[in-house]
Amino acid sequence: MAVDFRFIIIGRGMMGAAAARHLSSMADGIALIGPREPAERKSHEGVFASHYDEARITRTFDGNLAWGSFAARALDRYRAIEARSGISFFSEVGCLFAAPDKSEQDYIDRALTVSRTLGSDIETIASSDLSRRFPYLAVGADFSGYFERKRAGYINPRALVCAQAMLAEQGGVTLIEATATSVRDTGTHVEVTIDGRRYSAERVLVAAGGFSNFHALLPRPVDTKVMARTVVFYEIGEREMAVFGDMPSTIVLGDREEDHIYILPPVRYPDGKIYLKLGGDTEMLSINRLEDAGAWFRSDGSAAERDHLCRIALQLMPALAGCPVTSGPCVANFTPTGYPYVGYTQSPRIAVLTGGNFVAAKSSDELGRLGAVLLTEGRLGDTDFGGELTPVFA
Incomplete structure (x- = not known):
């Protein structure tokens, strides 16, 4: 059957928005689903995100080669993202x-x-x-x-997500400002439910951060x-x-x-x-x-x-x-591995990108790129630390 999109990314946070931007240069037919930041935090009844902030530390100094590499690769792209989007978010202090x-x-x-x-x-x-x-x-x-x-130095996570989403949309990504409540593999495609409406896709990447297990987004919960x-x-x-x-x-x-x-x-x-x-x-x-x-x-x-x-x-x-x-x-x-999860679930059509371990903001652009590579190529290689990023399920 014909699907609405080739790829759907669920989660418009730091990793999900980055994945959409990178994916927009690799493929067509992409949707990025996620609500905008609530106007009133203390009365909001929906999902949240941790990037609702103005400053997060960024550095490459790290005792783990994978995390240091993710940060370095992301940092090397900051200025290009700023230049293309016109949005400043990196203070190199x-x-x-x-x-x-x-x-x-x-x-x-x-x-x-x-x-x-x-x-x-x-x-x-x-x-x-x-x-x-x-x-x-x-x-x-x-x-x-x-x-x-x-x-x-530090990045402004709100501004970085804004820049990523802007560039993704300019690259042809459809932005859907809503909360996905279920993801189902039908055997031929994936159905994503949003407020009673269903969207279909060949593959879905769930990048919902700490909320990844709180709706029916994954076949089995990830171990986080x-x-x-x-x-x-x-x-x-x-x-x-x-x-x-x-x-x-x-x-x-x-x-x-x-x-x-x-x-x-x-x-x-x-x-x-x-x-x-x-x-x-x-x-x-x-x-x-x-x-x-x-x-x-x-x-x-x-x-x-x-x-x-x-x-x-x-x-x-x-x-x-x-x-x-x-x-x-x-x-x-x-995550119990200490690494982010970037891999497929029990379904060959549903992948997951989550597990920041409280150090991923600075690396989000690279982790998003890995999510995009996973969707288009089906796996990650050794240079992308694919073995370390294998998801563990509860």
Whole structure:
């Protein structure tokens, strides 16, 4: 039978929009399905996405070659995407890692090895120079720094998704602003249901992030853990801008995993105010149902996690004292392999692209490209780390 589309991508987030853009240069007959960002978060009853934000750290410095490679490939395309779309989203302010000399050394050594493989320029900064070079940061005398000046900084995820979707549409992709509620392999094609209406396609890529298991989108659920995380926003004034205005993106590795923290430079948000955003590695709530995910995204996050992050923030950045503080929700979608999933399900017509493991924003353009390659070629090769990306199902 004739189908409505050759390919349908479900999920208009960072990976799905990127997949649609890449696929538009490989094939015709493509649809990208996903709702737009809700106007009122706290009253919204539908699905959400974690890219509703203004800043995410981007870097290639990583202790894993696959993740470092995904980031490097994506970073190398940022400027071309900006130029073609006319939308700026990448601020190349650099990224600083700071870590105690006796802690996390295995990760640092692996990251330095990966950086050499990728040709990334990482400057090692002795503990005696760290506070002088980066005076906004108050770390102990046993801390050393690892600074990636180029191909690092932060991206605006909202703007990146907008640019990807714009270029996809210019390439012939049909954008359908709605929520898909079911995907079914009929044996000859795939049917996607949206608000009672059905669309048919030869193949479907489900790129619904933490919501991939919450509708009937997959033949079997993927093995992921969707964990609630809290982010903190410090409202920055002129006094604080004099301290933090020129800072790079920053990741501080503490002695304990729960003390790790990432810090975004001051960024202007849609309310017109400038915020310094930070978050950590602690998960306090597992999300297993659609209604629980909605309730979390409508909240202000965890008060206990906010207080924990604020204690660390004020130790590391005393100049934040007295700044107004707010918090917000985010989710992390973890896989047992530690890698994203890019592969087919039990159906040869339904593929899945998910599992960001809380580090995929910077790599989303490359992961989207891999999703497009999977749809058109049916598999991923070794240079694309295809074996590592094989989905695991619950």
